[in-house]
Amino acid sequence: MNHVRRVFYRERLSGVLSQSFSTSRAATASQLTVRDALNSALDEEMERDETVFLMGEEVAQYDGAYKISRGLWKKYGDKRVIDTPITESGFAGIAVGAAMGGLRPVCEFMTFNFSMQAIDHVVNSASKTFYMSAGLIHVPIVFRGPNGAAAGVGAQHSQCFASWYSQCPGLKVVSPYSSEDAKGLLKAAIRDPDPVVVLENELLYGTSFDVSDEVLSKDFVLPLGKAVVEREGQHITLVAHSRAVMLALEAATALAGEGVECEVINLRSLRPLDEETIVKSVIKTHNLVTVEQGWPQCGIGSEICARVVESPAYHYLESPVIRVTGVDVPMPYAKSLEIACIPQPHDVIKAVKKVLKIK
Amino acid sequence: LLRDEIKIKTEMLSKIVRAVVTQSQSNKYSAWSGARSTASLMWTDFWELSMRALAPFMTSVRRGGTVTEATFQTQPYKLHRLDEPPSTTSICSRDDALLFYRQMQIIRRLESASSNLYKEKAIRGFCHLYSGQEAICVGVKAALRSQDSVITAYRDHGWAYVMGCSIVSIMAELTGRTQGVARGKGGSMHMYTKNFYGGNGIVGAQVPVGAGVALANKYLENGGICVALYGDGAANQGQLYEAYNMAKLMSLPAVFICENNGYGMGTSVDRASASTNYYTRGDYVPGIWIDGMDVLSVREAIRYCIDYCTSGKGPLVLEVATYRYHGHSMSDPGTSYRTRDEIQEVRQTRDPIMLFKDHIIGADLVTADELKKIDNEVRKEVDEAVKIAKTDKEIAVQELATDVYLNPVETTIRGTTPFDPYTHRRLSKVANLH
Numbered sequence: 162m163n164h165v166r167r168v169f170y171r172e173r174l175s176g177v178l179s180q181s182f183s184t185s186r187a188a189t190a191s192q193l194t195v196r197d198a199l200n201s202a203l204d205e206e207m208e209r210d211e212t213v214f215l216m217g218e219e220v221a222q223y224d225g226a227y228k229i230s231r232g233l234w235k236k237y238g239d240k241r242v243i244d245t246p247i248t249e250s251g252f253a254g255i256a257v258g259a260a261m262g263g264l265r266p267v268c269e270f271m272t273f274n275f276s277m278q279a280i281d282h283v284v285n286s287a288s289k290t291f292y293m294s295a296g297l298i299h300v301p302i303v304f305r306g307p308n309g310a311a312a313g314v315g316a317q318h319s320q321c322f323a324s325w326y327s328q329c330p331g332l333k334v335v336s337p338y339s340s341e342d343a344k345g346l347l348k349a350a351i352r353d354p355d356p357v358v359v360l361e362n363e364l365l366y367g368t369s370f371d372v373s374d375e376v377l378s379k380d381f382v383l384p385l386g387k388a389v390v391e392r393e394g395q396h397i398t399l400v401a402h403s404r405a406v407m408l409a410l411e412a413a414t415a416l417a418g419e420g421v422e423c424e425v426i427n428l429r430s431l432r433p434l435d436e437e438t439i440v441k442s443v444i445k446t447h448n449l450v451t452v453e454q455g456w457p458q459c460g461i462g463s464e465i466c467a468r469v470v471e472s473p474a475y476h477y478l479e480s481p482v483i484r485v486t487g488v489d490v491p492m493p494y495a496k497s498l499e500i501a502c503i504p505q506p507h508d509v510i511k512a513v514k515k516v517l518k519i520k
Numbered sequence: 521l522l523r524d525e526i527k528i529k530t531e532m533l534s535k536i537v538r539a540v541v542t543q544s545q546s547n548k549y550s551a552w553s554g555a556r557s558t559a560s561l562m563w564t565d566f567w568e569l570s571m572r573a574l575a576p577f578m579t580s581v582r583r584g585g586t587v588t589e590a591t592f593q594t595q596p597y598k599l600h601r602l603d604e605p606p607s608t609t610s611i612c613s614r615d616d617a618l619l620f621y622r623q624m625q626i627i628r629r630l631e632s633a634s635s636n637l638y639k640e641k642a643i644r645g646f647c648h649l650y651s652g653q654e655a656i657c658v659g660v661k662a663a664l665r666s667q668d669s670v671i672t673a674y675r676d677h678g679w680a681y682v683m684g685c686s687i688v689s690i691m692a693e694l695t696g697r698t699q700g701v702a703r704g705k706g707g708s709m710h711m712y713t714k715n716f717y718g719g720n721g722i723v724g725a726q727v728p729v730g731a732g733v734a735l736a737n738k739y740l741e742n743g744g745i746c747v748a749l750y751g752d753g754a755a756n757q758g759q760l761y762e763a764y765n766m767a768k769l770m771s772l773p774a775v776f777i778c779e780n781n782g783y784g785m786g787t788s789v790d791r792a793s794a795s796t797n798y799y800t801r802g803d804y805v806p807g808i809w810i811d812g813m814d815v816l817s818v819r820e821a822i823r824y825c826i827d828y829c830t831s832g833k834g835p836l837v838l839e840v841a842t843y844r845y846h847g848h849s850m851s852d853p854g855t856s857y858r859t860r861d862e863i864q865e866v867r868q869t870r871d872p873i874m875l876f877k878d879h880i881i882g883a884d885l886v887t888a889d890e891l892k893k894i895d896n897e898v899r900k901e902v903d904e905a906v907k908i909a910k911t912d913k914e915i916a917v918q919e920l921a922t923d924v925y926l927n928p929v930e931t932t933i934r935g936t937t938p939f940d941p942y943t944h945r946r947l948s949k950v951a952n953l954h
Contacts, residue, residue, distance in 0.1 A: 212954065214739070240739065246769070251728045251762020258732020261717050262669065263740055263954050285722050286729055293710040295702035296923030296948025298717060330924055330933075354926040354953075386929035433930045471938045 190374045196366040198340035198376075199229045202347040203267065205379045207237055210265060213351055216243040216256055217269025217306075226271050227307065227366055253279030253304070257286040260302040260356075267351060270306035273322045273360065280325075287356040288331035301354045305347065308336070308360035309403065309454050310503055316491035321455030323402065326358045327431035327464075333385055334432040336360040338406040340370040342429055345383030352382065360431075362404045388435035390442070394422035397448040397513055400439055400465055402428040405452045405504070412452075412509035421513060431461060436468050443474040449482045450512045454503055457486040480516045485509050525882060589613045590883035594817040598809035600800040600837075606808065606824035610816035617880040620662065620815050622894050624654040624873045627678040629902040630687060631846070634677065634694055638850040642910055643694045646721075647708050649846040650678040655872035656779055656840050657682045659818025660747060663826060667744035669737070671717040671730040673751060674709040675779075675844075683716035687901055691909035698915050699908065705915070714951045724750060724757030727776060731763040734774035734835070745773040745829045747822075753784020755798050764802045764835065773829035775822070776802065777838040779812065785848040786857040802837035812840035813872045816879075843870065922947045 193201075207213045214237075219226045221234035221244040234242040245252040249270065256268035270276040276283060287300045309321035327334045333355055337343040343361065350357035375381055391406060392413055399409040406427045413423035424442050428435065443449050449469060451462030462484030469475060469482055488502040514520065589611055597605045612620075631649040638647045650657070653675070660670070661682040672679050680690050685701050693700030694708055701711040711719040717733060720726040730748025737744040750760065755778050767774045778798040782789055789796045799807035810821045818840060825836050843866045847854025854863070880886050921933040921942030932941040 212740075243770075246762070246765060248759075248762035248765065250759040251731075251766055254725060254728025254759060254763065255732035255735060255766055258671070258717070258729035258734075258746075259736045259739070260732070261729065261952060262733035262736025262746070263742075263952065264736045265954075281722055281725055282728070286720070286725055290718075291926060292924050293702060293706045294712040294718070295705045296926070296946070297702065297712045297951040299926045299950050299952060301954070333925075333929070384929075 191372055192369045193340040193372045194367055194369050195340050195343045196229055198344035199347055200231055202344045203233060206348055206351040213265045214241040215267045216245055218245055218247055218271050220269055249275050249278035253282040256302055257282050257300060260300045261298055265301050267303045272318060273306055273308040274318050274320055284329055288329050292331055299354050300356050302356045303350045303359060305359035307363035309362060311363045315494045319492035323360060323431055323455050323461050324459050332432060333357045335430045336402040338403055338427050340372055341376045344376060345381055349382045349385055365404055386430045386433035386435060388426050388428045388438040391427045392425040394424035395446055396422050397517060398424045398442040398446045399450050399452055400426045401452040405454050408504060409452045412506045415506060415510055416513060440472045440474040443469055444477045447477050447479040448516050450485060450516055452485045452509055454487050457489055460486055462486055483512045483516050485512050586886060587884050590885050592816055592879055594820050595811035595814045600807035602806045607820045610820045612816060614885045617885040620658050623658045625898045627654045627681055629898050633902050633906050645707060647850040648675040650675050652845040653842045654678055655815040656812050656818055656842055659815040660822050662819040663822035667742050669715040669733050669746045671726045672749040673720055673726055676711055676719045680711035684713045685711060687905040688908050691905045692912050695909040696914055697912035699912050703915050724754040724759050727760045728763040731767045731772055731774045734772040737773055743830060745775060745826055747775045747777060749777045749779055752780040752789050756793055764805050767835040768805050771832055771834035774835040775825045777840060779842055780839050781842050781844045799837055799839035805835050805837050807837040809839045812842035813870045813875060815876050
């Protein structure tokens with residue numbers, strides 16, 4: 162069973178998981194992959210507002226490098242779905258200018274690793290402009306694309322940018338996990354008048370989740386800055402974002418078999434970070450482990466730990482906060498090494514047991 | 521030069537008188553018979569000859585001795601991948617002459633005042649002055665229509681002024697006070713107004729952003745163009761070429777303008793660029809070289825560009841040859857990499873305000889007294905703005921947490937410690953709300 166579980170980026174497993182961990186409130190009506198959730202979010206928002214358009218490499222005629230924009234070029238044409246040359250700095254700048262000039266661009270980075278070529282535009286041209294202009298010029302832009310580790314793509318294609326972007330005031334940053342998250346957060350991001358970074362995950366694109374009818378509706382929007390409790394528990398809080406939520410839920414299931422009930426929080430947003438939900442949970446459970454795939458130094462877990470320590474929840478902690486993160490090295494290619502560099506359920510289980518002082 | 525003008529006119533006058541006297545000597549008139557009619561004949565001849573002599577300068581004559589408009593030759597252009605140049609003549613109305621002169625003088629005085637304020641430490645950080653380059657922003661704006669936009673780099677005070685920011689708001693922004701364009705939160709390099717997207721600090725970044733504004737113009741079919749300016753230093757930035765490429769592919773109504781003042785900070789163009797023909801650097805994008813010291817040449821060039829871009833032909837790359845009198849910024853004396861003689865030479869022979877003044881006085885569009893009056897008014901206006909800029913107060917410290925987001929999610933912003941958070945507030949009226 163374990164070696165099947167290790168192959169966590171195969172859809173077989175995600176099917177198993179989606180049956181166990183439904184995240185929608187009402188009676189489940191259908192299954193939706195993250196890919197289709199993002200696709201319908203884009204489609205619906207482009208239909209709703211004529212100033213919304215998509216630009217990026219291969220988004221039009223290729224249907225998207227990861228097929229997120231499948232069918233959109235056929236439906237909306239060249240004006241609204243624009244293939245760009247491989248020039249991130251240039252097209253990110255153009256997207257920012259388009260946003261200043263009256264449009265609502267969705268600028269896709271094929272992966273956020275390439276956003277480093279354009280990061281000056283994301284941070285200096287987009288996120289700071291409203292403030293620098295004392296609120297005269299706003300930049301309603303969405304930067305989206307896959308973030309973090311994929312499978313076997315090597316060091317230059319596996320970096321997680323959650324810390325880098327979530328640090329910047331003026332930006333909003335979201336990191337969806339489920340299909341519900343993906344659809345609701347992308348739609349909210351497109352409707353938002355401020356610059357939003359949407360950190361998707363390539364390995365989740367093919368994963369199916371149960372969704373309610375509400376999620377499927379054209380106006381389903383999730384609030385930015387609000388986390389969601391995926392699983393309730395009373396012994397320990399696990400906080401994660403994006404794919405690490407799946408990891409935390411897997412660990413929680415295993416631990417439940419041993420009588421340990423984990424409360425799993427899916428952050429959904431990294432900026433603003435929903436401190437209130439985390440603090441409330443820690444006050445209840447008295448123990449905290451953060452889980453992420455990115456590097457440890459200055460990571461999301463570091464920020465959560467610092468905030469909890471500065472909050473009333475500190476006095477409720479029965480143990481130090483422990484972070485479970487990616488290994489502090491560039492991502493290696495060899496399969497067993499790559500697996501070892503990304504936290505696995507057993508890492509989370511080990512951390513929980515250490516924190517709770519159980520064997 | 522006014523003295524020369526008088527000399528020429530006196531010579532003309534004496535020629536006419538001599539011509540009339542010669543005619544009288546050649547028996548055209550009898551010296552004594554019908555003396556009165558002779559005199560009136562002589563006067564008529566004199567008047568006719570004078571009119572003919574002055575005709576090239578006049579299309580109609582006003583009382584008070586000035587004309588309502590005049591035609592000037594523009595400075596020669598250089599073309600890259602274009603067959604037709606911009607117009608070789610430019611008609612300047614009296615109103616425009618007064619306006620352009622006033623605008624350039626205001627910018628010149630404003631920059632001079634900023635220089636003094638910086639030395640008094642009333643302005644901090646960066647201060648990049650535009651003195652010497654005034655003809656560009658005035659000439660460009662003269663051709664733009666209300667649907668057109670501009671974006672530039674950090675040498676933006678002159679641009680902020682022509683695009684609509686008041687002198688007071690510019691000076692107060694430099695000193696960081698409440699009446700500043702951005703309430704003191706932006707500073708020298710970050711001034712904005714409707715259709716003016718700054719004021720940008722990162723060299724070159726404004727160029728693809730400007731191409732993006734042009735994309736919005738095309739997408740929204742509002743007939744506007746976007747003028748994106750950059751310097752000779754920025755002209756080698758990779759993102760410019762990425763912008764040219766996409767602008768050409770998508771036929772964006774973008775005019776990319778290199779304000780070539782000969783130096784990128786302390787590095788002369790020859791030391792920075794393998795090719796200093798900046799108007800050709802767009803390669804497949806056609807280009808024009810323009811004498812940036814002649815405001816009317818600049819205006820005609822932009823009129824040409826508007827025509828070109830709005831007829832779907834795509835972008836253009838312009839190089840406007842100019843000069844800056846001050847150093848790169850107030851931290852740079854500007855004399856370690858060029859001689860004082862060079863600066864003086866430009867001031868004395870190519871100063872844009874001086875050249876324009878000579879043109880418009882020489883063409884009788886305006887009188888020297890009128891311009892003197894404008895000089896005095898400008899001096900007064902700028903001096904008053906300086907006073908306000910020095911005495912106005914800064915915004916309240918709490919306002920540092922204002923307008924971080926247009927749609928804030930959280931109500932608080934963390935301070936230097938977790939104990940005293942700020943409250944995020946929304947204050948502004950957004951200029952580009954959509």
